[in-house]
Amino acid sequence: MKKVSMKKTWDKPRENTMPAAVRVPAAVVIGGVLVAPATVLAPMAGVTDTVFRRFIRNASIFTGHGRGDAGATPQIDARHLVEAPISNQQSGCGLIMTEFTSADGLSRMRESKRKRYLAYDEDEHPISAQLFGSDPLTLADAARIVEDEGFDMVDLNLGCPAKRVVSCNGGSGLLRDLPHIATIFERVRAAVRIPFTVKFRMGWSDQHIVCVELARLAQESGLNAVALHARTREQGYSGQARWEFIAAVKDAIRIPVIGNGDVRSPEDACTMIAETGCDAVMIGRAAPANPWIFRQIAQYTAFGTYNQPTSMDRYHMIRDYFVMLMEEDQNAATGGRMKQFASWFTHGLPGGAVLRKNIYEAKSSTEVLTAVDAFFAAQPTSETENEAEQLLAAGV
Numbered sequence: 001m002k003k004v005s006m007k008k009t010w011d012k013p014r015e016n017t018m019p020a021a022v023r024v025p026a027a028v029v030i031g032g033v034l035v036a037p038a039t040v041l042a043p044m045a046g047v048t049d050t051v052f053r054r055f056i057r058n059a060s061i062f063t064g065h066g067r068g069d070a071g072a073t074p075q076i077d078a079r080h081l082v083e084a085p086i087s088n089q090q091s092g093c094g095l096i097m098t099e100f101t102s103a104d105g106l107s108r109m110r111e112s113k114r115k116r117y118l119a120y121d122e123d124e125h126p127i128s129a130q131l132f133g134s135d136p137l138t139l140a141d142a143a144r145i146v147e148d149e150g151f152d153m154v155d156l157n158l159g160c161p162a163k164r165v166v167s168c169n170g171g172s173g174l175l176r177d178l179p180h181i182a183t184i185f186e187r188v189r190a191a192v193r194i195p196f197t198v199k200f201r202m203g204w205s206d207q208h209i210v211c212v213e214l215a216r217l218a219q220e221s222g223l224n225a226v227a228l229h230a231r232t233r234e235q236g237y238s239g240q241a242r243w244e245f246i247a248a249v250k251d252a253i254r255i256p257v258i259g260n261g262d263v264r265s266p267e268d269a270c271t272m273i274a275e276t277g278c279d280a281v282m283i284g285r286a287a288p289a290n291p292w293i294f295r296q297i298a299q300y301t302a303f304g305t306y307n308q309p310t311s312m313d314r315y316h317m318i319r320d321y322f323v324m325l326m327e328e329d330q331n332a333a334t335g336g337r338m339k340q341f342a343s344w345f346t347h348g349l350p351g352g353a354v355l356r357k358n359i360y361e362a363k364s365s366t367e368v369l370t371a372v373d374a375f376f377a378a379q380p381t382s383e384t385e386n387e388a389e390q391l392l393a394a395g396v
């Protein structure tokens with residue numbers, strides 16, 4: 001599978017005027033599965049493997065203290081620091097999704113390989129498996145496999161713009177053929193009992209916008225939720241996501257609508273909810289750059305404010321992630337995974353370029369960790385961090 005480059009940066013930052021009263025909902029129920037809070041880690045090929053998914057869930061854990069109390073005084077103290085020990089734990093990421101998986105490949109794989117391929121950890125629940133393909137029967141077979149593997153939901157990808165996928169009529173290629181989509185919906189729906197959802201783009205091009213029609217079709221076919229990445233296939237990742245189309249889809253159907261596209265901060269998440277009325281927010285590219293985004297949204301919802309990670313937080317985050325990778329795959333350093341993630345995680349850090357260079361030149365996992373240690377040891381510790389560390393040391 002060709003990897004989608006992460007260099008799909010935002011053309012223009014969105015400007016927010018955050019209406020204070022609107023927050024990300026505490027929960028959404030998708031076909032009987034509770035997603036709490038109503039936030040979703042977007043499927044990202046080459047990114048959202050089991051290690052990354054668990055990592056995001058962990059980075060998202062926050063204390064539920066004050067949650068849902070509209071009158072709660074916004075307050076940030078050491079107990080709410082990004083890396084602070086916390087109680088009453090809950091992950092701020094309500095649902096995670098696998099990278100897209102070929103239905104064709106899955107139905108042809110030997111069982112042992114399939115099990116490895118679809119592996120996930122118990123603490124990843126609720127988790128949705130995303131499939132792509134174009135043949136209704138093969139997709140139905142693959143959905144059954146996913147259900148048997150214990151996934152909580154199955155999702156159909158109608159958004160992937162990659163030429164290789166589109167040329168086989170998969171991903172966004174199918175957006176040009178609604179009757180065919182109807183057959184897929186029908187076959188997959190009949191094949192599984194778990195919630196069935198679809199993630200799509202607005203249409204193939206501005207001349208061929210189908211999202212409202214497609215959302216209605218999904219509802220009529222018994223799907224349990226829809227997720228819209230508010231761009232056309234032709235748009236790729238350019239321009240801004242057009243959230244007004246998420247609002248149009250929300251107006252047209254009763255099943256939950258998950259909004260997606262260009263959410264990079266808690267303010268963005270709340271603005272999307274306010275402007276579109278969508279039931280949940282899905283976040284993709286912001287997560288590798290800021291793995292705390294789900295936690296920040298949860299904090300923002302509870303307290304009206306949220307923490308920015310300190311460089312110590314970043315240090316622990318990078319180290320924890322690398323250790324998780326090494327536990328999973330001894331060759332992770334040379335395999336490039338650590339290098340790939342180092343470049344996202346250190347984006348925007350002063351002197352980050354030097355660290356990235358050292359990581360790229362490292363020849364083993366241990367050398368990568370040494371480079372990370374050396375970099376952060378040389379970072380000046382700010383007064384605020386000192387203060388926070390003192391508070392934590394004092395057990396406040």
Ligand SMILES: Cc1cc2nc3c(=O)[nH]c(=O)nc-3n(C[C@H](O)[C@H](O)[C@H](O)COP(=O)(O)O)c2cc1C
Nearest residue numbers: 004005042043044045099100229261262283284285
């Ligand atoms: C590297 C990368 C891989 C992606 N892979 C998938 C995928 O497997 N399935 C899918 O439905 N969307 C995929 N997407 C699209 C995202 O799920 C999401 O719709 C898109 O990035 C817009 O959301 P964002 O602005 O929050 O990033 C991918 C995006 C990126 C950047």
